[in-house]
Amino acid sequence: MLVDQQRPSQQQQQQQQEGSSSLETVAKLSELLSAKTEAAINQIDHINGEAQVLAINALIEASRAGEAGKAFTVVAEEMSRLSRKIVDTTDRLRKESRGAISELKDIIRMQATNIRGIRLSDLALTNIDLVDRNLYERSCDVRWWAKDSSMVAALVDKTPEALEMASRRLGVILDAYTVYFDLVLCDVEGNVVANGRPHQFRSQGTNQRSSPWFESAMASASGDQFGFQTVHRSPLANNQLAVIFSCCVKENCQGNGKVIGVLGTVFNWEGLAQEIVNKTPLSKEEKATSRVCMVDDRGTVLADTEGRMLEDSIQFAGQSELYAMKKGFIMKKLDDGDLCIGHAVSTGYETYSSGWHSMIIQKLRSSSSPSSSSSPSLA
Incomplete structure (x- = not known):
């Protein structure tokens, strides 16, 4: 069974959860009703069986009594007839009750399945929505920080002082944005020239030219676009799970300026996704x-x-x-x-x-x- 649903409100989600619990209770009651009904019918059958034995014994004794037992024979035969009617009635009752209870179970099962499925898909939607909202902010971060004057100065001047200043600036950003493992700055050749946590992640001097995040940033048309590398174990974060957003750094911080490097933001994916x-x-x-x-x-x-x-x-x-x-x-x-x-x-x-x-x-x-x-x- 495959079912498509639309997104409900929080109140509807609460009602779904309560409805599921209520239906489970009804399902248990229907099981109990089925068991009790079957037990009652079986008890009637048992009692009727004893009545049939009595009727047969009565007929035997009446035949032995001869003429004097004729009146009692009529009573015994009537008891036997009533017993057969009871058998017919209990058979019909068993069949009808089983059918009705089975239909009730199917309805309850279908309703419970729908409520469960809708609730689980609602929770799944909430989870992916939280991810998208968070990663949207990350895509904004990298485009903003790529326009930082210290990034531009480091890639233009390439002096030790300018590169050190860029690392310190990235470190200040990381102190405020703890969701990142690191921020790395590359020249146009893909060489990491600065990073925000050089004592923790020794990425300076490595080359990232073939990394998807660097390639996608270099292929972007403007500073308003960004590159991306999906979930992976990043060597820039000691092989921890990360996603990386990237953006071109342009000369004079202008959208149509010359590309002079790439800024990459190494986001702690596990810290977000596993929490969710x-x-x-x-x-x-x-x-x-x-x-x-x-x-x-x-x-x-x-x-x-x-x-x-x-x-x-x-x-x-x-x-x-x-x-x-x-x-x-x-x-x-x-x-x-x-x-x-x-x-x-x-x-x-x-x-x-x-x-x-x-x-x-x-x-x-x-x-x-x-x-x-x-x-x-x-x-």
Whole structure:
């Protein structure tokens, strides 16, 4: 089952969560009603069986009594007739009650599935929206700082004093913007000439010409555009998970000026993304059976409550159809239960969009294995 949904308000999300809990309660009551109804019918059958035995015994005794037992024979035969009617009635009641309760269960199950799927996709949308909003600010940061006069002076003068001044300036920025590992300044050849944390990250003297963030910045048309490198283990941050935004530094800080270098901002991706996925508002029971993650179009895991960033790729039947939706969910059958996959694609914020996908993969406990609490997985 594949379902596309629109984004609800926070109040609607709260109502969905409460509705899901209510339906689960109703489902449990329907199970209880089914069990009690079946037990009652079985009890009637048992009592009726005893009545049938009594009727048969009565007929036997009446036949032994001969003429004197004829009147009692009529009573015994009537008891046997009533007993057969009871059998017919209980059979019909069993069939009708099973059908009605089964239909009720299907309706409840469908409603509970819809509410669950909508809620999970809503949470997935909130997660990717938080990422886009944060990364939009990062795209603004690099374009602003690339116009800093100390960056221009360092690349024009190239004196030790100018380069030291640029490093100090980058360090001051980093003291205020702690979400970054480092800020690096390169000349047009890709050589790192200054960075904000030279004692922690020894990137000065390295060449970044072939790095995607440097190449994409150099290919941009103006200082109002930016380059980017997706989630990776960056050597500029001792192989920690990072995304890098970049922007050309231009002579005289003018948009149509000559390109004299590139500024790269090494953002602490794990500090943002893992905080978001790990703090997704799920109950303790849900967290035990859920995997919250973000992936790119190829399914590469970029953020993950299981901690398998860049080490896993999520693929499943119906993935392309689900990814084509802005927001929706899909149900998957497993041997030991079902999976509900809530999904939302990046809708972007202002001028920025990551284009990534946010998912919550939740395992539904089956009636045959109520104690199951393993994390869900997809082949």
